[in-house]
Amino acid sequence: MFLKKLRNIFLTGILILLPLVASIYILWYLFIFMDNLSRPVVILLFNRDLPGVGIVLTILVIVVTGVFATNVIGKKIIKITENLLLKIPLYRNIYISFKRFLEGLFHQNKDSFKKAVLFEYPRERLYQIGFITREATTYFNSLTGEELYNIFLPTTPNPTSGMFIMVPKKDTIILSITVEEALKLIISAGILTPECSNQPQEKEND
Numbered sequence: 001m002f003l004k005k006l007r008n009i010f011l012t013g014i015l016i017l018l019p020l021v022a023s024i025y026i027l028w029y030l031f032i033f034m035d036n037l038s039r040p041v042v043i044l045l046f047n048r049d050l051p052g053v054g055i056v057l058t059i060l061v062i063v064v065t066g067v068f069a070t071n072v073i074g075k076k077i078i079k080i081t082e083n084l085l086l087k088i089p090l091y092r093n094i095y096i097s098f099k100r101f102l103e104g105l106f107h108q109n110k111d112s113f114k115k116a117v118l119f120e121y122p123r124e125r126l127y128q129i130g131f132i133t134r135e136a137t138t139y140f141n142s143l144t145g146e147e148l149y150n151i152f153l154p155t156t157p158n159p160t161s162g163m164f165i166m167v168p169k170k171d172t173i174i175l176s177i178t179v180e181e182a183l184k185l186i187i188s189a190g191i192l193t194p195e196c197s198n199q200p201q202e203k204e205n206d
């Protein structure tokens with residue numbers, strides 16, 4: 001029991017630290033790059049090396065990129081650049097899956113990627129956990145004669161890849177656990193199970 005609890009604590013620590021360490025790692029190398037790039041110019045202008053210039057430039061680059069990405073012209077340029085890069089097969093697969101995953105996770109729409117659901121797939125009595133991205137449009141509802149959910153079905157241990165499926169609302173069970181808890185369960189291949197104090201909700205009705 002103690003070893004199992006220790007293992008869960010250890011894996012939880014890894015899941016929390018990995019994104020943090022990865023972010024710091026990327027920002028650190030961006031800082032080193034900007035520092036090395038600006039050092040000759042700084043020395044030429046001020047006749048001395050000024051520590052901290054790389055950090056300031058890194059922050060400026062991030063802010064300018066954010067401003068540029070929210071500008072109409074910037075959006076068009078980014079779109080054109082993305083279309084060119086997406087012609088690279090391997091890059092296309094990695095970029096699209098990762099981008100869509102992050103967009104779903106951090107989308108401002110409260111109904112987007114905010115609920116974890118349980119449903120039978122790929123056959124009866126085999127259950128999967130997926131995430132509702134939105135309710136299906138009336139077009140697909142009318143084709144099937146049922147109200148559907150658009151669901152992203154992630155894979156283990158890399159939840160940025162997966163598949164999109166439509167599931168009838170009546171065949172889904174909305175889980176009482178959070179998206180973060182569901183992601184931990186998926187990434188850890190079921191090792192980190194959430195401790196649910198509440199019972200799962202009933203199946204969706206027609």
